[in-house]
Amino acid sequence: MMKKIELLSPVGDLDCLKAAVQNGADSVYFGSNLFNARASANNFDIETLKQAIEYCKLRNVKTNLTLNTLIKNDELNDAINLAKTAYRYGIDAIIVQDLGLAKFLIKHIPDLPIHASTQMSIHNLEGVKALQNLGFKRVVLSRELSADEIEYICQNSQIEIEAFVHGALCISYSGQCLASSMIGGRSRKSWKMCSAM
Numbered sequence: 001m002m003k004k005i006e007l008l009s010p011v012g013d014l015d016c017l018k019a020a021v022q023n024g025a026d027s028v029y030f031g032s033n034l035f036n037a038r039a040s041a042n043n044f045d046i047e048t049l050k051q052a053i054e055y056c057k058l059r060n061v062k063t064n065l066t067l068n069t070l071i072k073n074d075e076l077n078d079a080i081n082l083a084k085t086a087y088r089y090g091i092d093a094i095i096v097q098d099l100g101l102a103k104f105l106i107k108h109i110p111d112l113p114i115h116a117s118t119q120m121s122i123h124n125l126e127g128v129k130a131l132q133n134l135g136f137k138r139v140v141l142s143r144e145l146s147a148d149e150i151e152y153i154c155q156n157s158q159i160e161i162e163a164f165v166h167g168a169l170c171i172s173y174s175g176q177c178l179a180s181s182m183i184g185g186r187s188r189k190s191w192k193m194c195s196a197m
Helices: 014-022 046-058 073-089 099-108 125-134 147-155
Strands: 008-010 027-031 062-067 093-096 114-116 138-140 160-162
Touching: 014 027, 014 046, 027 046, 046 062, 046 073, 062 073, 073 099, 093 099, 099 114, 099 125, 125 138, 125 147, 147 160
Parallel strands: 008 027, 027 062, 062 093, 093 114, 114 138, 138 160
Antiparallel strands: none
């Protein structure tokens, strides 16, 4: 059975968001100025986050907020509060890397779909099933998978699957890159990864 493909576009600011929506995106994903692996994008503060969600809701476009970095103990409350604020604004899903944050959100905001970021490095069916059992609603597969591997996972799982078809030209495995820290002292795990677009 063929399922409808959802066109999900990354956006770094309101202008990009409007362009994606006006050009047919079914959904968009974006980060705030915290806990977001795309630190070099303009990103969204609390006010523009609300504007973005409202703009998309009026046009039946889904919104996804990325909290796709590892969250330290002293950051957890801020990450949770950001997720709660986005939920109050009407965000459709949160994309996470950190398993502890995901577990908290799944337990305390059960109506908010949690998507596993490609940064979680899910390469196989067992990883997908494990995340489904934890309460995730969607898994963004690692970018390194072939079309055949993606097809196998889709045919043998009961969870939404997302795959990148275009984007960053990373030379490493999703979520496992240390090149950023070697080049200029940047770290993907602290929101400052380097990637070629």
